[in-house]
Amino acid sequence: MESNKPFCCWVLLAFLILSCFVAQTHGSMMREQRLLHPNKFMLKPYFGVDDTSLFEVIDVVDETNINVLIPQESSKEKDRIERLPGQPPVNFSQYGGYVTVNKSAGRALYYYFVEAHEHSKDTMPLLLWLNGGPTCSSLGYGAMQELGPFRVHSDGKTLFTNKFSWNSAANVLFLESPAGVGYSYSNTTSDYSKMGDRITATDNYVFLVNWLERYPEYKNRAFYISGESYAGHYVPQLAQIILHNNKKAGKTIINLKGIIIGNAVTNYETDEQGMYDYLATHAVVSDRVVSQIQKYCDFSPAANMSDECSVAIGAADGFIIDIDLYNIYAPLCSSPNITFRPKKASIFKFDPCSDNYVYAYMNRPDVQEALHANVTKLTHDWQACSNVITRWLDRPPTIIPLLREFMANALRVWIFSGDVDGAVPVTSTKYSINSMNLTVKTAWHPWFLNKEVGGYIELYEGDLTLVTVRDAGHQVPSYQPARALSLIKHFLDGTPLPGSKRI
Numbered sequence: 001m002e003s004n005k006p007f008c009c010w011v012l013l014a015f016l017i018l019s020c021f022v023a024q025t026h027g028s029m030m031r032e033q034r035l036l037h038p039n040k041f042m043l044k045p046y047f048g049v050d051d052t053s054l055f056e057v058i059d060v061v062d063e064t065n066i067n068v069l070i071p072q073e074s075s076k077e078k079d080r081i082e083r084l085p086g087q088p089p090v091n092f093s094q095y096g097g098y099v100t101v102n103k104s105a106g107r108a109l110y111y112y113f114v115e116a117h118e119h120s121k122d123t124m125p126l127l128l129w130l131n132g133g134p135t136c137s138s139l140g141y142g143a144m145q146e147l148g149p150f151r152v153h154s155d156g157k158t159l160f161t162n163k164f165s166w167n168s169a170a171n172v173l174f175l176e177s178p179a180g181v182g183y184s185y186s187n188t189t190s191d192y193s194k195m196g197d198r199i200t201a202t203d204n205y206v207f208l209v210n211w212l213e214r215y216p217e218y219k220n221r222a223f224y225i226s227g228e229s230y231a232g233h234y235v236p237q238l239a240q241i242i243l244h245n246n247k248k249a250g251k252t253i254i255n256l257k258g259i260i261i262g263n264a265v266t267n268y269e270t271d272e273q274g275m276y277d278y279l280a281t282h283a284v285v286s287d288r289v290v291s292q293i294q295k296y297c298d299f300s301p302a303a304n305m306s307d308e309c310s311v312a313i314g315a316a317d318g319f320i321i322d323i324d325l326y327n328i329y330a331p332l333c334s335s336p337n338i339t340f341r342p343k344k345a346s347i348f349k350f351d352p353c354s355d356n357y358v359y360a361y362m363n364r365p366d367v368q369e370a371l372h373a374n375v376t377k378l379t380h381d382w383q384a385c386s387n388v389i390t391r392w393l394d395r396p397p398t399i400i401p402l403l404r405e406f407m408a409n410a411l412r413v414w415i416f417s418g419d420v421d422g423a424v425p426v427t428s429t430k431y432s433i434n435s436m437n438l439t440v441k442t443a444w445h446p447w448f449l450n451k452e453v454g455g456y457i458e459l460y461e462g463d464l465t466l467v468t469v470r471d472a473g474h475q476v477p478s479y480q481p482a483r484a485l486s487l488i489k490h491f492l493d494g495t496p497l498p499g500s501k502r503i
């Protein structure tokens, strides 16, 4: 993670020394294990210019929705993917290609679209999935390791079926954003040092409007946005632009019905407190160190980090470094090399070396050709988390006001949490929701799948739902594919997860 170094320049000196030390240590681990972390910037979330103002809406359309429509080179039929290399036979259509989001700069975002099965695609909703990071790929994580129809074998060239793919519940759109992530690019390479929350939200919006021109049959379809981790920022920020632009235009440009975010970064202060409390109560970080953190660290947005706090956080990092923070009970990847023959794979047993298989697959020229990706022959390789984006300009400390706005506008809001994630743990999510002082509608209770507790659920007035997924790490569908599918089906249907074994 050498490329992380520049970020250190904007933080306090003591913090700098400690976090660079951590980055270095992680770096040596990651060189062996290759991109263990889908959220490489997460341990130290404040970097770049600290923007403590709330996210403001950027008007990217006028009343007639003219500004945002950009002439595009491709079409739905050109973007159809005949077959991915090494793919098992399927009964649904796949598409992939670029949508230009800024003509003058030459920015284009890559998408991969998996329709539902032939007989249900016309009635099922449209679901966008976003991964976080920031700068991690929704194709490399969401599609190929979590909720997409395929997973990559250890040979890095053949695929196997995910029978819990979310395209049995929706038409699923994966977007690599912002430019510089995955196959998405900018011809103005100086853009890569100007990425942040605002440009991500704006470009994602421009993407959607233009994507719907290419797929007009989805224009009035019920639309939902989902995502994980740092997409706890992306999802609400995009939803807010959609809401505001629909209002401004006086018509439904995008038929947004709800959002769902998992192990999501939502509120810096409670996210941080919750992380250390979780790690102490799960016997990872010592009680002594966490009590120091509680004593010396003020995570409120305006506060500066004290030297005592930096020292305590450095000590906590020492306890975390040798486990997979994103699933505190998961094995590490011990033999990262691609194998000549595929190892026996199971959808029920997530392979901790999957990042390596996906990296190999995505960098194959035949795969890129089939996906209609990398058509401009980029000079860098495909990475699960970008190493061309070198700065992150803006990041508000909370998105909770956006959640309130959605509740006031009758959007469905679900927040889920895999309960063995240590990076954005369930404790953080509970603290963040508690900070909203909502009225409980249906108190905490288990939900069931196949006669087992799938997790716990609490419903609040205003259509906000908290759902935990039992024994799932940060990437919930990777670790609990059946529970995750049940979760998304109930979210999309707007029905409560079964609170009884008998259903």
Ligand SMILES: *[C@@H]1O[C@H](CO)[C@@H](O)[C@H](O)[C@H]1NC(C)=O
Pocket (backbone or CB within 6 Å): 089, 090, 091
């Ligand atoms: C595709 O659909 C046909 C007919 O419904 C079915 O027999 C076949 O098993 C399906 N194939 C896959 C891979 O799902």
Ligand SMILES: *[C@@H]1O[C@H](CO)[C@@H](O)[C@H](O)[C@H]1NC(C)=O
Pocket (backbone or CB within 6 Å): 102, 103, 104, 105, 188, 191
């Ligand atoms: C295109 O991106 C550039 C930054 O690269 C920005 O200055 C410009 O305003 C953008 N144009 C539009 C129409 O959004």
Ligand SMILES: *[C@@H]1O[C@H](CO)[C@@H](O)[C@H](O)[C@H]1NC(C)=O
Pocket (backbone or CB within 6 Å): 100, 101, 102, 103, 105, 106, 107, 108, 187, 376
């Ligand atoms: C970027 O530049 C290449 C090469 O000139 C061109 O083919 C491509 O269309 C450009 N991309 C965008 C989004 O304008």
Ligand SMILES: *[C@@H]1O[C@H](CO)[C@@H](O)[C@H](O)[C@H]1NC(C)=O
Pocket (backbone or CB within 6 Å): 302, 303, 304
């Ligand atoms: C944090 O540090 C900055 C720069 O040294 C200073 O201007 C600001 O007042 C400090 N804030 C607090 C809450 O101490």
Ligand SMILES: *[C@@H]1O[C@H](CO)[C@@H](O)[C@H](O)[C@H]1NC(C)=O
Pocket (backbone or CB within 6 Å): 337
């Ligand atoms: C893994 O691959 C690397 C680079 O190709 C090679 O040097 C190393 O020997 C391989 N390790 C094993 C255990 O095969």
Ligand SMILES: *[C@@H]1O[C@H](CO)[C@@H](O)[C@H](O)[C@H]1NC(C)=O
Pocket (backbone or CB within 6 Å): 182, 183, 362, 363, 365, 368, 374, 377, 378, 379, 380, 381, 382, 383
């Ligand atoms: C794009 O293609 C070039 C040339 O084949 C390759 O070197 C590069 O790694 C690829 N980049 C991405 C992002 O796929």
Ligand SMILES: *[C@@H]1O[C@H](CO)[C@@H](O)[C@H](O)[C@H]1NC(C)=O
Pocket (backbone or CB within 6 Å): 435, 436, 437
């Ligand atoms: C929630 O309630 C607490 C205690 O009553 C209060 O201090 C806090 O300001 C409230 N927060 C919000 C966002 O309403």
